[in-house]
Amino acid sequence: MKKLRMNLRANGIWYLFLLPALLTYLIFMAAPLIDSMRLSFFTGRGYTPTEFVGFKNYIDLFTVPLWRDRFLGALKNTIIFFSIHMFIQNSMGLFFATLLSSDFRGRNFYRTVIFAPATLSVLVTGFLWTLILHPYWGAINHTLKAVGLNSWAKPWLGDKHLALPVIALTSVWQWVGMPTVLFLAGLLGIPDELIEAARVDGASSWNVFWRIKFPLLKPVIGVVAILTFVDNFNAFDVIFAMEGAKGEPGYATDLLATFFYRTGIAGEQPAGIPNMGMGAVIATLIFLILMAGVLIWLYAARSDEEGI
Amino acid sequence: MKMNRTQKLLTHFILATWTLIVLFPVWTLIVDSFKPQKEIFSSPFGLPQHFTLAGYKSVWVNGNFGIYFLNTFYVTIISLALIVFFGSLASYALAKWNSKASTAFYIFFIAGLMIPVRLGTIDLIRIMQFLSLQDTIWSLIPVYVAMGMPISIFILTAFIDTLPKEMFDAAKVDGASEWRIYFQIVMPLLRPAIATVAIFNMMKIWNDFWFPLVFIRAEKSRTISLGVSLLFGQYRTDWTRALSTLSLAAVPILILYILLSREFIKGLTAGAVKG
Secondary structure, three states: OHHHHHHHHHHHHHHHHHHHHHHHHHHHHHHHHHHHHHHOOEEOOOOOOOEEOOOHHHHHHHHOHHHHHHHHHHHHHHHHHHHHHHHHHHHHHHHHHHHHOOOOOOHHHHHHHHHHHHHOOHHHHHHHHHHHOOOOOOHHHHHHHHOOOHHHOOOOOOOOOOHHHHHHHHHHHHHOHHHHHHHHHHHHOOOHHHHHHHHHOOOOHHHHHHHHHHHHOHHHHHHHHHHHHHHHOOOOHHHHHHHOOOOOOOOOOOOHHHHHHHHHHHOEOOOOEOOHHHHHHHHHHHHHHHHHHHHHHHHHHHHHHHHO | OOOOHHHHHHHHHHHHHHHHHHHHHHHHHHHHOOOOHHHHHHOOOOOOOOOOOHHHHHHHHHHOHHHHHHHHHHHHHHHHHHHHHHHHHHHHHHHHOOOHHHHHHHHHHHHHHHOOHHHHHHHHHHHHHHOOOOOOHHHHHHHHHHHHHHHHHHHHHHHHHHOOHHHHHHHHHOOOOHHHHHHHHHHHHOHHHHHHHHHHHHHHHHHOOHHHHHHOOOHHHOOHHHHHHHHHHHOOOOHHHHHHHHHHHHHHHHHHHHHOHHHHHHHHOHHHOOO
């Protein structure tokens, strides 16, 4: 009895330590995320669920042409947006990190510069780039016309095919510092002896990179990939700043997050009445996509560890 | 690794080119905000010929930038204080309490690392309506604190695990309570990890646009990012003012970054560090 009471007392204090964090996290993060799934089975005006409709919202999203086209369009655009970051941003990051990992004067300066845009608000850089990319007065077209390349001066953000890749590239401009710094830390963590030994054996720089450094970077590559995935499947600010909540021109830059915002939170203009149930469906689907990605990553990371 | 001359030159060439690409928009932002509209269009890159502060003046006067700045400052400081306090309390418990329950709590917190709280926005709007907090800065703080818990607990628990166990045992033998150990021994030692946690969360909170956009309309409660988005919409055709708005938002952060770049880089990439 005495032992039990002591045990309770000893553990009770830990619950007190945990309480503030646990309550905030439960009420303002975990519960809303889980309850969103419940709301996806309801319809209602504004934000109040009134009628249980089962899977009707889900069925509508996939069968009613208006919903289906928007959803599939946003999904496709999000995949493109993510892929540009995954392949272009992360390859550039790896390349910069490789350059920065050798010893020369000024490398701290370059590292600081490459990372700098990541500290700015996405909204601010998005607005700044809309001005720079402005078809008539923007600095880019101004320069192109000044050097006689008039036909290269395009309406960057107004063209259906150009807008999404161009916006993704401005986002790469902002975020490339992240993979750079992470890969750099990974490269600097590789013991020098390993590389020296390979060189003594006559391996070229190219071989040293692909045969030794690259395989050892695998865990970092995994982390960078999953961060890129989660961040870009949620991207909203940059599209909102550069193309508005509707993903202009003609939904060509509409992402899952802007679709979610329009449907579930702001409401389609001009009426502006949010469709809570459908919004919750979109949130739930984004959630499931993210979970699937994270699980694949965890599984891959684990089987990799076992492989070694 | 040693490089030969050509390699060195090539490295500098590539990195310097990217440096120009990074600095060019920032440069145009700052110099153009001091030019009248006509000059921005005719020569966007040079130093201002007809120097003007008109943009800044009207943004400051019409835009209530002072209010936005203070609101963002309060929200960030209060949220950070609570994140550090709640997070370190919980981390101390999770690191020192060995049981199935504590492992379960740890996993529960860490699961939040990969899931954006944004997806629960519809419910959060309902909660804020219920608490009558919409349209006040107080609607933002609890969400930011909740959002900050996973990363803070991740970093701080890993850090406490590295502290020597004997220290805690010695304090216990001397009869110190867990509270005293936390406040007098753990808290002071946590300082470097707390700095990392603070910077990571500070940037997320300071730059957040989504929750102000969703929760707030009233002028008096706007944060910098919400204010900037509304002002920018209004000044879309007046570039001097638009650029002044953007540089008022960007320059303070850039200065802070230049002063503390090492801490910033460490803080912002903290989420990726394997514990």
